[in-house]
Amino acid sequence: xxxxxxxxxxxxxxxxxxxxxxxxxxxxxxxxxxxxxxxxxxxxxxxxxxxxxxxxxxxxxxxxxxxxxxxxxxxxxxxxxxxxxxxxxxxxxxxxxxxxxxxxxxxxxxxxxx
Amino acid sequence: xxxxxxxxxxxxxxxxxxxxxxxxxxxxxxxxxxxxxxxxxxxxxxxxxxxxxxxxxxxxxxxxxxxxxxxxxxxxxxxxxxxxxxxxxxxxxxxxxxxxxxxxxxxxxxxxxxxxx
Numbered sequence: 234x235x236x237x238x239x240x241x242x243x244x245x246x247x248x249x250x251x252x253x254x255x256x257x258x259x260x261x262x263x264x265x266x267x268x269x270x271x272x273x274x275x276x277x278x279x280x281x282x283x284x285x286x287x288x289x290x291x292x293x294x295x296x297x298x299x300x301x302x303x304x305x306x307x308x309x310x311x312x313x314x315x316x317x318x319x320x321x322x323x324x325x326x327x328x329x330x331x332x333x334x335x336x337x338x339x340x341x342x343x344x345x346x347x
Numbered sequence: 348x349x350x351x352x353x354x355x356x357x358x359x360x361x362x363x364x365x366x367x368x369x370x371x372x373x374x375x376x377x378x379x380x381x382x383x384x385x386x387x388x389x390x391x392x393x394x395x396x397x398x399x400x401x402x403x404x405x406x407x408x409x410x411x412x413x414x415x416x417x418x419x420x421x422x423x424x425x426x427x428x429x430x431x432x433x434x435x436x437x438x439x440x441x442x443x444x445x446x447x448x449x450x451x452x453x454x455x456x457x458x459x460x461x462x463x464x
Contacts, residue, residue, distance in 0.1 A: 276438055276455035337390040
């Protein structure tokens with residue numbers, strides 16, 4: 234039973250345009266969400282997070298949106314750059330019931346074309 | 348500040364052998380986690396230490412896996428005996444509780460790629 238789903242295994246965008254990566258979850262106890270970026274042969278790198286009490290968090294070119302009623306979050310990257318090409322993982326935690334462990338999606342491979 | 352380090356980066360062993368993976372967390376981080384990614388699928392939680400104590404080991408697949416964190420510093424994950432399905436990338440992560448806010452972002456090491464043949 235996969236509680237965090239990233240239905241798009243890959244996404245390709247042009248440099249300078251917006252990249253939108255999507256994530257859906259099923260566990261209503263999740264109260265904290267994170268996005269990680271992963272380059273080949275490296276570990277995931279923390280990108281941005283959002284608490285369930287918010288619906289938006291912005292950090293430079295990266296913005297995460299949370300729609301609790303739809304159990305959906307998205308990561309917007311604008312403008313996209315070739316160096317953003319990586320696998321992006323959505324992760325969630327249910328701090329009250331499951332502590333701080335993270336539940337990950339399968340990842341989306343983003344390719345930004347020059 | 349040094350990040351999370353893991354050793355070895357790669358390990359190839361035969362079925363039935365024993366392998367020990369090591370993780371050194373970021374200095375001062377009380378929380379240490381082990382995760383595993385199998386065949387390019389999602390990254391799955393294995394267990395969580397707070398200092399030297401196992402806080403949550405609900406993700407450990409079976410009793411062939413043994414994790415320790417003596418002294419609350421580095422951790423080891425031993426697989427004995429290894430099976431073919433244990434192949435994958437094993438990640439370690441650490442985090443530090445921020446006063447009044449709980450444990451949030453986890454910082455990952457580069458992983459150990461384990462291949463069991």
